[in-house]
Amino acid sequence: MTARETGPVTQPVGPAASRRRGPRVGVVVVAALAALFFAYDLYEAITNLVLVPQDVRYQNNEFFDEVGVDGLAASPPWVALVANVLLPVVAWVGALVVARRRPLWQVVLAFVAALALVGSVSLTITAYVLSI
Numbered sequence: 001m002t003a004r005e006t007g008p009v010t011q012p013v014g015p016a017a018s019r020r021r022g023p024r025v026g027v028v029v030v031a032a033l034a035a036l037f038f039a040y041d042l043y044e045a046i047t048n049l050v051l052v053p054q055d056v057r058y059q060n061n062e063f064f065d066e067v068g069v070d071g072l073a074a075s076p077p078w079v080a081l082v083a084n085v086l087l088p089v090v091a092w093v094g095a096l097v098v099a100r101r102r103p104l105w106q107v108v109l110a111f112v113a114a115l116a117l118v119g120s121v122s123l124t125i126t127a128y129v130l131s132i
Helices: 015-019 025-067 078-098 104-131
Strands: none
Touching: 025 078, 025 104, 078 104
8 A cells, every 4th residue: 555545534533532632621720729729738838847947946945955955955857847848749740640531520539639638647747846
């Protein structure tokens, strides 16, 4: 068969054609709306990353220095603070990966579940950090 004998190329019609067009508008809107909620959690985590070490170093350690028990001076919980910053980003990307090629209600469910996970783990990490 030569190039002249192949005939015209046909385009798919129906559901196959709509699947190849790219992301649906509903999925993009849900992902963008969820990104706003995740951004708020990220903002809180960055605020904790900046302010908690100052509190731990200056308020608590100055008190221990005044009392004379330098051995009780605590260092900031860096692993928990950095994990709290990474958590919203990883959860949003994870929800996006899980929600690929799914119906809209499953996309919404994936992002709501990821947001619930971020909220619960973030509160747990914050309670841990404040207890030190």
